[in-house]
Amino acid sequence: MKQNIVGLIYTGERVDELQELTRYRNTAALPMVGRYRLIDFTLANMIHSGIKNIGIIMQKNYHSLMDHLGSGREWNLHGKRSGLTILPPFMSRENVGVYDGLLDALHNNMNFMRRSVERNIVVTDSNVLYQVDFRDMMNHHLDNKADITLLYTKDRNVRRNARGRYLQVEKDQVTKLEIDPTIPHFENTYVGAFIIRRELLIDLVDRAVASGQHHSSREMIAQMVSERIYRIGAFECPGRVWMIDSVESYYQCNMDFLNDKLRAQAFRDDKPVWTKLRDEMPARYMGDSLVTNTLVADGCLIEGTVENSILFRGVVVKPGAVIRNSIIMQDAVISRNAEVENCILDKQTTLREDVRLIAPRSYPLVVPKNLTI
Amino acid sequence: MQQHKTCVAMLLAGGQGSRLGILTRHVAKPAVPYGGKYRIIDFPLSNCANSGIDTVGVLTQYKPMELNSYIGSGAPWDLDISTGGVFVLPPYSKGEEGEWYKGTANAIYQNLAFIEQFNPKYVLILSGDHIYKCDYAEMLAHHIKHEAALTVAVRQVPWEDASRFGLMNTDEDGRIIEFEEKPKNPKSNNASMGVYVFTWEKLRDYLTSDERDPKSQNDFGKNIIPTMLNAGERLVAWNFNGYWKDVGTIESLWDANMDLLSPTPPINLHDRKWRIYARNVGEPPHFASPKGVIQNSLVTEGCEVYGKVVHSVLSADVKVAEGAVVEDAVIMPHAKIGKNAVIRRAIIAENAEIGEGAVIGEETGDIAVVGSNTIVAPGYVLKAGEQLGE
Numbered sequence: 001m002k003q004n005i006v007g008l009i010y011t012g013e014r015v016d017e018l019q020e021l022t023r024y025r026n027t028a029a030l031p032m033v034g035r036y037r038l039i040d041f042t043l044a045n046m047i048h049s050g051i052k053n054i055g056i057i058m059q060k061n062y063h064s065l066m067d068h069l070g071s072g073r074e075w076n077l078h079g080k081r082s083g084l085t086i087l088p089p090f091m092s093r094e095n096v097g098v099y100d101g102l103l104d105a106l107h108n109n110m111n112f113m114r115r116s117v118e119r120n121i122v123v124t125d126s127n128v129l130y131q132v133d134f135r136d137m138m139n140h141h142l143d144n145k146a147d148i149t150l151l152y153t154k155d156r157n158v159r160r161n162a163r164g165r166y167l168q169v170e171k172d173q174v175t176k177l178e179i180d181p182t183i184p185h186f187e188n189t190y191v192g193a194f195i196i197r198r199e200l201l202i203d204l205v206d207r208a209v210a211s212g213q214h215h216s217s218r219e220m221i222a223q224m225v226s227e228r229i230y231r232i233g234a235f236e237c238p239g240r241v242w243m244i245d246s247v248e249s250y251y252q253c254n255m256d257f258l259n260d261k262l263r264a265q266a267f268r269d270d271k272p273v274w275t276k277l278r279d280e281m282p283a284r285y286m287g288d289s290l291v292t293n294t295l296v297a298d299g300c301l302i303e304g305t306v307e308n309s310i311l312f313r314g315v316v317v318k319p320g321a322v323i324r325n326s327i328i329m330q331d332a333v334i335s336r337n338a339e340v341e342n343c344i345l346d347k348q349t350t351l352r353e354d355v356r357l358i359a360p361r362s363y364p365l366v367v368p369k370n371l372t373i
Numbered sequence: 374m375q376q377h378k379t380c381v382a383m384l385l386a387g388g389q390g391s392r393l394g395i396l397t398r399h400v401a402k403p404a405v406p407y408g409g410k411y412r413i414i415d416f417p418l419s420n421c422a423n424s425g426i427d428t429v430g431v432l433t434q435y436k437p438m439e440l441n442s443y444i445g446s447g448a449p450w451d452l453d454i455s456t457g458g459v460f461v462l463p464p465y466s467k468g469e470e471g472e473w474y475k476g477t478a479n480a481i482y483q484n485l486a487f488i489e490q491f492n493p494k495y496v497l498i499l500s501g502d503h504i505y506k507c508d509y510a511e512m513l514a515h516h517i518k519h520e521a522a523l524t525v526a527v528r529q530v531p532w533e534d535a536s537r538f539g540l541m542n543t544d545e546d547g548r549i550i551e552f553e554e555k556p557k558n559p560k561s562n563n564a565s566m567g568v569y570v571f572t573w574e575k576l577r578d579y580l581t582s583d584e585r586d587p588k589s590q591n592d593f594g595k596n597i598i599p600t601m602l603n604a605g606e607r608l609v610a611w612n613f614n615g616y617w618k619d620v621g622t623i624e625s626l627w628d629a630n631m632d633l634l635s636p637t638p639p640i641n642l643h644d645r646k647w648r649i650y651a652r653n654v655g656e657p658p659h660f661a662s663p664k665g666v667i668q669n670s671l672v673t674e675g676c677e678v679y680g681k682v683v684h685s686v687l688s689a690d691v692k693v694a695e696g697a698v699v700e701d702a703v704i705m706p707h708a709k710i711g712k713n714a715v716i717r718r719a720i721i722a723e724n725a726e727i728g729e730g731a732v733i734g735e736e737t738g739d740i741a742v743v744g745s746n747t748i749v750a751p752g753y754v755l756k757a758g759e760q761l762g763e
Contacts, residue, residue, distance in 0.1 A: 034658030035674070073448065263657070272655035279449075279650050281642035282409035282673040282687075283659065291667055297658040298410070298674050299643070310658070 005138060006118040006198065007046040008109075009039065010102050011126040012059030017246035020346065020368040022061070027244060028126035029065040031329050031347070033257045033266075034297040034312050036275045037068050038244060041129045041266070043075055044273040049134035051122070052082035055112045057105045059089060068276050075274045087112055103220050106201070107209045113202050121201055125192030128158075129242040129253060131265055134195065137235045141195050144172050146233030148200070148224065151193040153236065158189045158243040165190035165221075167234060174232040177225045191237050194221075239265045251344060251364045254310050254327050258293055280313050287319055304334065312347075321351075325361070343367060378457065378491040380513055380570075382426050383481055384417055386501040387434030387474055392622045395744035395760045396722055401433065403501030404440045405626070406705045406723065408633055408642060409673040409688050411651045412443060413620060414501045418450045418459070419649045424509040426497065428457030430487055432480045434473060437463060449652045462487060476591035482580040488573070496576050498569040498593065504629050505617040506640065506647055513570055515611045522575040522606040523598070525549065526568035528613045538564035539594050541610045549608040552598050563610055566617060569593065575606065616640040627720055627740045630686045630703045634669055654689045654706070664695065680710065694729075702734070711751065718757065719743070725762070728753060 011028035021030060028039040039056075046054055054077060058065065069075075072084035087109050089099065099105040106113070106123070113121065120141075122134050132151065141149040152167050166186040168176035178185060196204075208220050224230050240262055242253040256262050267273060280299025285291065287303040294306045299314040304321035312330040317323060320337040329347045334340060338351040342359040346369040351357060355373050359365035367373065390402025397405065403414035414431075421429050429452060433440055440461075447459030462484050464473050474480035481488075481498065488496060495516065497509055507526070516524035527541050541563045542551040553560070579597055583589050589596045601608060616639045620626040632639050642649055656675025661667055665678040672678065675690035680697030688706040693699055696713040703720045710716060711729040719734035719741040727733060727743065728751035734741035735757040743749060744762020755761050 257657075258660075260660075263660070267657045273657070274655055277449075277653050279648045279653075281649070282671040284643075285667045285670045285672065286636060287669075289668065291661040292665070293663040294661045295658040296661060296672065301643070306661075312658075 004119045005049070005051050005134060005195070006113075006116040006121050007051045007054040007134075008057065008106075008112070008121060008123045009042055009046075009054065009126050010057045010105055010123065011039070011062070011065065012057060012099050012102070012105055013125060013127045013245075015127060015245050018244075018250060019247055020366045021247065021250060021344070024061055024369060025064040026059060026061050026126075028056075029062075029068060030244060030250065031312060032129070033254055034295045034310050035278075036273060037065075038129060039065065039068070039126055040273050040275045041131075042124055042126055043077075044271065045130070045132055045134065046122070047075060047077075047274070048271045049132075051134065052077075052079075053085070053116060053118065054083075055085040055087050055109070055116075057087045057099075057109055059099055059105070062088065070276065074276055085112060103205060103208060106205045110202060110205065113198060113205075116198060119198060120195060121198040122193060122195045123201070127244045128192050129244065129266075130191060130237050131239055131271075132193075132237050137195055140172070140235045141233055144233040145231060146173075147230040148194055148196040148221075149233035149235050150174060150221070151191040151237050152188040152234050153191050153241040154187055155189070155237075155241040158191075158241050159184055160243070160245070163245075164243075169234040172234055174225055174234050177222050179222060188234070188236075189241075189243075191241055195235075247344070247364055247366055248362075251327065255308070255325075257295060257310070258308065278313055283311075289317075327364075346371075349373070378428055378493040380426055380428075380495045380497055380509075381457075381488055381491050381493040382417075382421050382429045382497040382499055382509070383484070383488070384414070384429055384431045384499045384501055385477055385480060386414060386431050386440060387437075387480060388500075388502065389435040390502070390621060393626065394623060395742055395762045396623070396626070396720065397436075398763070399436060399745060400439045401435045401437060401501075402621070404443055405620070406688055407504060407620065407626070408630060409671045409686050410653075411649055413504065414440065414443070415450075415649055415651045416504055416506070417499045417501055418444075418447075418452070419647075420505075420507050420509060421497075421499075422450045422452065422650060423647050424507075424513075426509060427452065427454055428491055428493075429459045430462045430484060431459060431501075432462045432474065432484065434464060434480075437461070443652055445652070449650045451650075457491070460487065476596075477593045478580055478583055478589075478597050479591035481576070482584050482591070485577060485580065488577075493573050496571045496573050498567075498571065500567045502621060503566070503617060503619055504640065505613075506615055506644070506649070507568070507613060509568075509570075512568070512611045512613075515609070516570040516572075519547070519609045520607060521570075521609040522572050523601055523608045524570040524611050525598070525608065526566040526613050527563040527610045528566055528617055529562050530564045532559065532562050535559035535562045535564065541565055543610045547610050547612075549602065549610055552594075552602060554594060563612075565594065566613060567594075568613075570611075575601070623720065623740050623742055627703055627718075631684075631701070633671055633686065634684055656689050659687075665693070680712075685716075688723075697727075705745070719755075722747070722762070725749065731755075 030038045077084040166178040166184040167188040283300040289302045291306045297313040302317045303319040304317040306323045314331040316333045318336045321334040322339045324341040327344045333350045335353040339356045350372040386403040390397040446453040452459035542561045618629045659676035662679045666681040671686045673689045679695045680693040683700045685702045693710045694712040699716045702716045705723045709726045714727045714731045717734040722745040731753040733755045738757030742760040747762035
């Protein structure tokens with residue numbers, strides 16, 4: 001059923017810790033779990049919450065994201081009454097095309113918010129992976145008579161020292177907020193998603209920008225908490241939450257999908273995660289292939305050994321090749337007797353025959369796109 | 374606005390395919406799954422898309438529901454365009470007449486008005502019964518070059534099998550001089566593939582006059598081609614050399630799947646210049662579990678393998694539980710294989726559930742088949758060549 005919520009996804013996070021992985025793409029476009037990009041999970045959350053209109057604020061390196069989303073057809077977001085609105089950066093008198101955080105981005109995309117007809121808006125970051133039904137969050141927001149409701153998790157997996165936003169929650173209300181504490185005091189981590197009445201958000205952004213001091217949503221929310229004018233609700237995100245903000249967390253998130261229970265949380269029969277299609281044939285196992293505890297996408301050709309790994313679409317594993325604890329992206333080729341362990345091979349990389357690439361478990365090595373070793 | 378299409382394709386998809394037994398009891402033959410993520414109809418539709426033919430009428434009659442929803446808007450084959458696209462054409466009532474499709478020619482005859490609206494120069498007639506990759510544009514170019522009224526795609530079959538086919542006897546220039554339907558003493562081994570290119574006016578005229586003949590069976594092979602030959606029309610043969618598999622029987626459907634498992638498959642589905650498109654089910658990558666074993670197999674997205682899979686084809690969202698063995702088998706979408714079940718030389722149709730310890734098929738002998746949505750009791754034994762299901 002149609003919901004009275006419009007979605008807005010901000011993809012401008014700058015995450016230097018993702019190294020080469022985000023050199024030519026933004027975080028939202030990170031390849032995930034064999035055939036997806038990170039934004040697919042955010043889109044799935046919105047679509048399965050009945051949200052039919054979704055805006056995506058683009059920032060930098062958004063070519064691969066644009067290519068991925070296309071007309072939105074694969075997500076059924078290409079209708080007349082529904083759809084995907086791509087909001088690329090643009091230059092204006094006050095804006096040089098580079099947003100200084102979410103609030104600035106919202107300010108520069110006021111037209112999207114003004115033009116929408118839905119009463120409420122859900123605004124999310126794009127570097128977090130979780131499963132939530134925004135309808136539940138909306139109902140909680142209404143029952144709680146909140147002005148704004150923040151999504152949070154108790155999952156310790158997303159806690160970072162000196163980074164993140166932590167909430168003190170009392171009776172479903174946010175009473176204190178910590179930004180980037182050296183050691184977080186509160187057990188609740190803000191997940192980077194909030195629901196608010198659309199007109200209230202427009203008003204808040206207008207006022208924040210008019211006062212000229214606030215350029216980040218962190219400060220906007222911090223101010224709201226400290227002013228005690230607004231009722232700030234809190235809604236706990238069920239299940240596991242992954243924050244993708246470093247090579248290690250990217251690696252761990254992908255590897256977590258080898259776990260049956262976590263995979264079942266993300267991929268439910270009634271809530272498919274859509275993505276761009278490639279029309280590959282099924283994966284082929286040939287010769288002396290030996291594959292265990294591995295996710296394999298269509299189009300792979302496997303003649304070697306693969307353990308505890310994730311193979312994206314079209315990966316070729318030649319006879320005698322060995323892959324362990326690694327993430328191998330689209331169309332990579334692992335030649336005869338090559339060996340790779342604890343690595344992340346970006347798209348179209350090639351390991352030549354007999355090459356051994358073995359990184360320590362604690363520090364996965366990223367091999368950039370198109371590289372031949 | 375009057376449209377002018379160079380070529381419109383008409384795909385005959387109404388056949389039951391009764392020799393597929395339980396597999397076509399609920400779906401038309403073109404909707405039968407093949408090769409892990411395809412259905413038979415994906416081949417002619419993808420061939421059309423890859424050949425630059427953007428207008429396709431699909432004639433349905435037998436159990437069309439699944440086929441209709443599968444084709445949908447035609448988007449998977451790029452056939453959802455406003456200047457053409459894919460059209461499902463069931464029989465319809467026409468005033469007081471209204472009737473089922475009587476034969477292949479009659480099916481096209483009943484849809485002459487559909488073809489007329491595109492005002493094409495040529496009409497390509499296809500069937501939804503075969504696995505093959507074919508560039509219809511080459512065939513069309515051959516037809517145009519030889520100024521033919523009708524071009525028939527032929528392939529050379531072994532002489533000893535020739536008497537099972539409709540044969541096109543040609544002169545040195547490839548012009549058809551005689552057509553023989555399953556002759557005892559074949560004069561050629563050029564078997565018709567049932568793929569035709571007609572010049573539109575000729576097709577319209579011959580179909581219209583054939584319809585007036587009460588004795589006609591309204592069939593292309595039996596009636597239209599012989600009549601055109603007798604009238605002295607220019608009929609030419611076009612040779613096709615690629616892989617071509619009729620999947621009309623349980624055995625041949627199983628064989629065609631097993632063909633994909635050879636080290637160098639006779640049909641390359643990994644050809645990125647000639648992709649076979651299919652409606653995608655949106656499943657995650659398949660999971661090869663820590664204790665599972667997969668050898669010489671095709672495994673599609675959405676599968677979870679906890680048991681042993683050897684020399685088999687697993688379609689989307691198939692689950693193979695611990696201790697189960699799947700060997701020389703074709704498992705169609707969403708089927709579940711229970712713990713310690715053993716599947717050998719078998720086809721398990723869509724959504725079937727095989728109970729714990731059940732034994733389906735044998736190491737030798739004919740192919741065993743479990744029909745769609747069938748729930749097989751734990752410990753049940755289905756012998757070689759047997760079929761189970763509604």
